[in-house]
Amino acid sequence: MAPPSGAGKRVKGIQIARPFIYGTTARPFDPKTNPKPAGVPDDHTHSWTVFVKGIDDTDITYWLRRVQFKLHESIPNHVRMVEAPEPGKPFEVHETGWGEFEITIKLYYATESSEKPQTLYHFLKLHPFARNEEEKEALARNGNGEVISWTYEEQLFNEPFEPEGGVLERSAMIPLANRPGQPFSRETELLEIKKLRDAQAKIQDMVEKLQVELKEKEERLRVMRAEAVAAGGKA
Numbered sequence: 001m002a003p004p005s006g007a008g009k010r011v012k013g014i015q016i017a018r019p020f021i022y023g024t025t026a027r028p029f030d031p032k033t034n035p036k037p038a039g040v041p042d043d044h045t046h047s048w049t050v051f052v053k054g055i056d057d058t059d060i061t062y063w064l065r066r067v068q069f070k071l072h073e074s075i076p077n078h079v080r081m082v083e084a085p086e087p088g089k090p091f092e093v094h095e096t097g098w099g100e101f102e103i104t105i106k107l108y109y110a111t112e113s114s115e116k117p118q119t120l121y122h123f124l125k126l127h128p129f130a131r132n133e134e135e136k137e138a139l140a141r142n143g144n145g146e147v148i149s150w151t152y153e154e155q156l157f158n159e160p161f162e163p164e165g166g167v168l169e170r171s172a173m174i175p176l177a178n179r180p181g182q183p184f185s186r187e188t189e190l191l192e193i194k195k196l197r198d199a200q201a202k203i204q205d206m207v208e209k210l211q212v213e214l215k216e217k218e219e220r221l222r223v224m225r226a227e228a229v230a231a232g233g234k235a
Contacts, residue, residue, distance in 0.1 A: 016157045020060055022052045022105055023150035026126045029096075033144055037096075044096040046126045050103050053090035055152075063110050063155070067091040070104035100124050107155075115157065125149040 026048035029036040034047060052067050054060040061084040071078040075095060082091045105120040128147050 014158075014160065016160060017154045018060065018063055018157070019055045019152065019154050020052060020064075021055060021150050021152055022050075022120060023122055023148070024048055024050045024103070024124050025149075026124070026147045028126075028145045030145065040096050043098050045098045047094070047096050048124060048126065049092055049094050050105070050122065050124065051090040051092035052105065052107070053092075054088070057088050057090075059087035061085070061087055063113070063157075064091070064107060065110050066108040068104075068106040068108070069093045070106070071095065072097075072099070072101045098126075100126050113157070113160065118155070120153070122149070122151065 026046045027034045028046050029040075029044070036044070050069055050071075052060075052064070065084050067082050069080045069082065071080065071093070075097070080093045082093065085091060101124055103122050103124055105122060107118045107120070109115045109117070125147050
């Protein structure tokens, strides 16, 4: 791809990571907590939002200029182009419906960038799904019926051009701790690392126990074979 007009030299050996979140938040219609607006079809059961935004609602418009959301073809105007909002606000689309489907999200970068558009895929979830007791408890505490399906991602800019590199060096710190509405933080990262290490330790323990059992069974088999040979010789 040709470099952008007026671009300087690439900054060799540099990689800049910009964190962001994309996903959907859905809520069932409810007369008290989420009334159905006038004009919404009778068979629509949920309101939902698909978005791309910065961690802790930080500004990402300095590197992301527009986002295209491709919805289900049955939705009117199913391809939506969202231009850069106010700094700190998400790129988002609000809709209603009754079914789950895959949404195609296309990211368009700042004009100073030589990066080609990137495509992401996200499955709209309207109904909660709990894989374990921890998730079941979390769903029980979330009394408004929200179904949150968010993904943490990092955009990597490899050897950016000099003007762009200066822009991208703005702060993009990940929050130290979780807060309501913001599940991605250093705290989350440390918890996930702990879960992985605990799982690795558990697997290692299982492997060691199986190895001991295998050796015991091999020894038992050796003894049985020796006994069989001895018994055959006596016969």
